[in-house]
Amino acid sequence: MIKITLPDGNVREVAPGTTPADIAAAIGPGLAKAAIAARVDGELRDLMLPLEADAHLALVTAKDEADALELARHDFAHVLAEAVQALFPGTQITFGPSTDDGFYYDVMAPASRAPFSMEDLPAIEEKMREIIRADKPLIREVWMREDLISRWESLGETFKAEWAKELPEFEDLTVYWSGDPNGPNGDTAWMDMCRGPHLASTGKLDPAAFKLMRVAGAYWRGDQKNAQLTRIYGTGWLNKKQLDAHLHRLEEAAKRDHRKIGQEMDLFHLQQEAHGSVFWHPRGYLIWRELEAYMRRAIDAAGYREVKTPQVMDARQWEQSGHWGKYRENMFVIPDEAPNVADEGPLVSDDAEWMALKPMNCPAHVLIFRQGIKSYRDLPLRFYENGCCHRNEPHGALHGLMRVRQFTQDDAHIFCREDQIVEEVRAFCALADRIYKDFGFTYSIKLALRPEKRFGSDEMWDKAENELRDAVAAAGLNTPEYGWEELPGEGAFYAPKLEWHLTDAIGRTWQVGTIQSDRVLPERLDASYIGEDGERHRPVMLHRAIFGSYERFIGILIEHYAGKFPFWLAPVQAVVATIVSDADDYAGEVVEKLRAAGIRAELDVRNEKINYKVREHSVAKVPNLLVVGRREAEEGTVALRVLGKEGQTMLSLDDVISRLANEALPPDMR
RNA sequence: GCCGCAGUAGCUCAGAUGGUAGAGCACGACAUUCGUAAUGUUGGGGUCGGGGGUUCGAGUCCCUUCUGCGGCACCA
Numbered sequence: 001m002i003k004i005t006l007p008d009g010n011v012r013e014v015a016p017g018t019t020p021a022d023i024a025a026a027i028g029p030g031l032a033k034a035a036i037a038a039r040v041d042g043e044l045r046d047l048m049l050p051l052e053a054d055a056h057l058a059l060v061t062a063k064d065e066a067d068a069l070e071l072a073r074h075d076f077a078h079v080l081a082e083a084v085q086a087l088f089p090g091t092q093i094t095f096g097p098s099t100d101d102g103f104y105y106d107v108m109a110p111a112s113r114a115p116f117s118m119e120d121l122p123a124i125e126e127k128m129r130e131i132i133r134a135d136k137p138l139i140r141e142v143w144m145r146e147d148l149i150s151r152w153e154s155l156g157e158t159f160k161a162e163w164a165k166e167l168p169e170f171e172d173l174t175v176y177w178s179g180d181p182n183g184p185n186g187d188t189a190w191m192d193m194c195r196g197p198h199l200a201s202t203g204k205l206d207p208a209a210f211k212l213m214r215v216a217g218a219y220w221r222g223d224q225k226n227a228q229l230t231r232i233y234g235t236g237w238l239n240k241k242q243l244d245a246h247l248h249r250l251e252e253a254a255k256r257d258h259r260k261i262g263q264e265m266d267l268f269h270l271q272q273e274a275h276g277s278v279f280w281h282p283r284g285y286l287i288w289r290e291l292e293a294y295m296r297r298a299i300d301a302a303g304y305r306e307v308k309t310p311q312v313m314d315a316r317q318w319e320q321s322g323h324w325g326k327y328r329e330n331m332f333v334i335p336d337e338a339p340n341v342a343d344e345g346p347l348v349s350d351d352a353e354w355m356a357l358k359p360m361n362c363p364a365h366v367l368i369f370r371q372g373i374k375s376y377r378d379l380p381l382r383f384y385e386n387g388c389c390h391r392n393e394p395h396g397a398l399h400g401l402m403r404v405r406q407f408t409q410d411d412a413h414i415f416c417r418e419d420q421i422v423e424e425v426r427a428f429c430a431l432a433d434r435i436y437k438d439f440g441f442t443y444s445i446k447l448a449l450r451p452e453k454r455f456g457s458d459e460m461w462d463k464a465e466n467e468l469r470d471a472v473a474a475a476g477l478n479t480p481e482y483g484w485e486e487l488p489g490e491g492a493f494y495a496p497k498l499e500w501h502l503t504d505a506i507g508r509t510w511q512v513g514t515i516q517s518d519r520v521l522p523e524r525l526d527a528s529y530i531g532e533d534g535e536r537h538r539p540v541m542l543h544r545a546i547f548g549s550y551e552r553f554i555g556i557l558i559e560h561y562a563g564k565f566p567f568w569l570a571p572v573q574a575v576v577a578t579i580v581s582d583a584d585d586y587a588g589e590v591v592e593k594l595r596a597a598g599i600r601a602e603l604d605v606r607n608e609k610i611n612y613k614v615r616e617h618s619v620a621k622v623p624n625l626l627v628v629g630r631r632e633a634e635e636g637t638v639a640l641r642v643l644g645k646e647g648q649t650m651l652s653l654d655d656v657i658s659r660l661a662n663e664a665l666p667p668d669m670r
Numbered sequence: 671g672c673c674g675c676a677g678u679a680g681c682u683c684a685g686a687u688g689g690u691a692g693a694g695c696a697c698g699a700c701a702u703u704c705g706u707a708a709u710g711u712u713g714g715g716g717u718c719g720g721g722g723g724u725u726c727g728a729g730u731c732c733c734u735u736c737u738g739c740g741g742c743a744c745c746a
Binding site: 104115117213214215216217218219222228229230231233263264270271272273275322323326327330359360391393394395396397398399403492493494577578579580581582607608609610611612613614615616617618619625627629630631639641646647648 | 671672673674675681702703704705706707708709719736737738739740741742743744745746
């Protein structure tokens, strides 16, 4: 007999070979029906896989949504492959994992036809539904390696055969049948090699809960030297409601796309002559300027001092900081000599000295710190910079404002003593909290722990990780409410880091803020201060950012607000629109007064109907529309129409100005 | 950087089989002076991403290159 410990602490003694399904049945018919898989000693396993030794067992049901989704998506991937092979005999199958919102399967179309395209997807979807409705049992078998390899070879599945040959010796080679090969419909059974686990049958999937989304190219085993496969992507869920919600989210996200809104609202543009760098138009740059002013108020109040450092530095400086060695392939490098224009020869001589555009601000801040002698009394020193950096990102990585080659970070480095770290990090947590809330974001905080490849001793890492933990605890943010989580192996090679992940208005997350302690760069660049003991000591350097970069943060804000910026950030805050030309002079007066009160107001006296003007300024997402006609001009009033609201309010000119002037204040100035 | 797809007017897009480009919106002009989400008439606007080739003739076919999009890889 073996001992099976259940989550509530109960221990059941059962015969070896008992399956989790048997145990579920013994507990109750409800659970037997609801159970879709099992966690055995924490590992997700098939319901039908016999237990052979003492174990902790938890039965997984649809309520364990993360597990249930994972299983369903993996099963959808298998059904996809089965459907493709049923429809297109001769197709080779390779891999089919689950993804964040669904699944994919990489397949090789038969030589007789072109690679699969979008047009093939509806037929494949229909076949998948057939397979799901047939409720084929998913049966696990362990095979001998040679048997499996020869089976794949006999089927012409060269990729599967190759993979079977390379799987580690100690691993059982398992296959899953879709349909019982020994049953009455054995000829329709389909087999894939897979580690599992899987649901008990295809019928556990909801045939209305998936959709094939697109096809894309992919290489066998991710290597471009290998054969070109077709990857078929799908999104998969537990039920139709979840699928519909997901498709709706995608639609919403497409409507909010910052590239689309940026063009519609005339905020910025990108063009191929400077790809990856942003041309900010007047309206977009107004948002930038508001953010910059906001951030300056915040960092001034928090005891930072703003600096500005060179855009280009000698390569030797980057060698010393370590960037030349580790980061050079992402740097823009320029010769420190006049280009050769005299003849047809190379522009740059062989012995040119090299300089580089800065990809980061940190070394320059250390160089400021190093000027003059610093005492322990000077610490902490907090240097802030709106630091414009250039990184030569891979072309395929560029994406609107979110991934660019020139960007400006709200970057600061805090030079402090060991004993000041916790308080500095705590204070940063509080600052970030206030700022994110001002923009209406909720967030979660993650601590990225030591990676496998790292500098420094285990003691140093223990200490560094604990400092960050302590600081977050001191800020009261290490709670489930703040999504506190530790991510093993995800830290930078020199230090653990705290990451802030924002959740936007439609539930997407964006990693923006970070703080990380660094003991490496002060060492490399020989930064020191004189301690109380009269000796030289290394300061610790805290790298930190809240927006991350202005470009990306504005991109996130555009999508978060769907272009309907809060009043203080709106590029045009009010438009005064006339109904008849008799009101033109008065309207001009209203605009002047609004501008005098600090409001970004524009005048619309075009010879158009008021309906047209209302529509146009609404579509342009102007938060306040002030309509004036003959009546308002005579009475000294305006009709205020607020974006997103029906109807309008009649107000005296003085009232509307004081009201708007008040509402236009940034959140930190109220 | 890799794969797939795309690039035609400011924007969104249409242009079978090769025969020197078209719509809507936007923009200009004229008429209309209008009360809260599109007034009418009319006009101008394109070296069809760049380069090369095939052809009597290329937006269309071929090669090449750049950029964008969806993924992959990348994001110390």
